[in-house]
Amino acid sequence: MTQAKPQAKPKGNVDDTDISPRDLAARAAWLSFVGGLTQDQIAQELGISRQRAQRLVARASSEGLIRVRIEHPIAECLELERALKARFGLTAAWVSPGLGAGVDPLQGLAPFVAPVLERLFSSEEPKVFALGTGRTLKTVVDQLRAVDGSRHKLVSLIGNVAPDSSASFYEVIMRFAEKIQARHYPMSVPVAARDDVELNLYRSLPHVAASRELAKSADLAIVGIGQMGDDAPLYVDGFLTADELTALRASGGVGEICGHIFDVEGRYLDHPVNDRMVGVRVPEGDMPVYCIGAGASKLAALNAALRGGLIDGLFTDEWTAKALISQ
Amino acid sequence: MTQAKPQAKPKGNVDDTDISPRDLAARAAWLSFVGGLTQDQIAQELGISRQRAQRLVARASSEGLIRVRIEHPIAECLELERALKARFGLTAAWVSPGLGAGVDPLQGLAPFVAPVLERLFSSEEPKVFALGTGRTLKTVVDQLRAVDGSRHKLVSLIGNVAPDSSASFYEVIMRFAEKIQARHYPMSVPVAARDDVELNLYRSLPHVAASRELAKSADLAIVGIGQMGDDAPLYVDGFLTADELTALRASGGVGEICGHIFDVEGRYLDHPVNDRMVGVRVPEGDMPVYCIGAGASKLAALNAALRGGLIDGLFTDEWTAKALISQ
């Protein structure tokens, strides 16, 4: 994960109220998008150079100050949602319009998923949401608008300590919690134990046991899904060695959810690596599981998870939906 | 409303069944805004000419399929909100960033107000909202996103029949009701009676009496505000003759809310025209009144309404807020 910290240069004032670092960007963006002014007009309005105006608008976009939403549901996507539900017995499905070949599927999926999650979090009734991690969820939470979800609880399905001892997995649940002002319960132990003794130790820790219990009783789980190709997240992030990855693939592993690896039928593998995950294996009880994922690389994993009934709801894109249905 | 039926023309194209033009526009807009594709790429992706792609995107914007929102609250506007509340004892204030001189203030105000109203309508608790009319509210409701507000009731503060017998004022509450799926109670009589007999007749009609009662017990009123200059809405829409307008101005009239005219101190005029409005005069009881309005022409009216304590909340733009505070 790239951790591009904005190179803050807080030379004296800890307080970031520099008169307008991004205020100006927001204002330029407002003038451009809402007012429909040309960059020249914006420049004049703000008393800056046309060049600067252009850069401000660009920056506002790249920093996510702009949120664009398409109001019109595209018929074809609705049809795909219906088809997905029928084909795989899902209770819910959302299909975002595709963005064409060369584009990262997440670029379209994330802004599409975010408003749906906002609605879920807007529920008045207090709920417990269990969250996975990964690049997908990370991208989605970045797109999430701040809504008041302070009555809810967020709990992690997975440990937050990576093999390099960094707490990078803390991020996702933290960011969710920030966005919706909810209490959050990360699982503050390594993702995977090195042996059964360690596993039992971790699971016996009170805060871990509590988190696991809370997670198991969640009203909804929201997870990503990982492929087992050469670009498998578990491998890239250092949870598996190349040899382990190969072995797991040989054992039939085609995908994973929260680090739990399953085969082409969506059956979890009986394998040491799998058995030492400290977190919760979904589905757990009658908790619905919503999965977010799209793209060619995730196709096999998604297909398996759907066949195995591991998930109850799916967020994906048009291309992936078509591919899943035609299989 | 043009009801363009899709003209099926399945010639040699590959997989695409012909789809509705609006779908295509939404798709093009999605590719453009979310995917960041160039119009050439969009054209290629959709198998159409680049001009068509351009037109589709333009159409999507003009038809309101695109909704842009700036996530970053601009510090200066927040400050103005604070100042407005302090200065005029308001319980709530919202200030939209200005769009510069040449632009209709509504162009910026409406997209800014709409999300706030969406939030109000998202309240779980069933509420009664009393609504005024006018171009301002009309523009705002056009920007409103469909949210489920079916537990609420909408009631009109003002009659819906114009002097020319058209029911044009029906539109605003109707459109609100459509957007949020709420039950609505228009006041189905002329805005103003011609004499006291007629007034009493109208008010004695059961459905009018019921609407008036409901309106008086509303949890919140949302109204526009009218100026009394030569472009006074009451005059333009034919409620007042030029002579009456002049006379009312001479009597001190500087503005009106729901057709009830008040003077520079925000005191309602004691005048026949004023006394024959069939609707409700705000504030009524302890119902909070939120007013939406901006622009130089409305400045005097707003100032008076604020001084007279007629309103409890204000939606306006930066320029107007500054002007109000500096007065």
Next chain:
DNA sequence: TTACGATCTGAGCATTTGCTCATTTCATGG
């Protein structure tokens, strides 16, 4: 069937926009 009007479509062109490069500014460290 033909004529008509309205809309859709594509080409050309002026404007706007985004990008690169050279230069300036600014803050930090020597």
Next chain:
DNA sequence: CCATGAAATGAGCAAATGCTCAGATCGTAA
């Protein structure tokens, strides 16, 4: 105090965009 490097700035240019005009297409009426 200057040296250094990163970020900001402005100029110039190529690409993208939006607009207008003329021809094509389609539905409707004669």
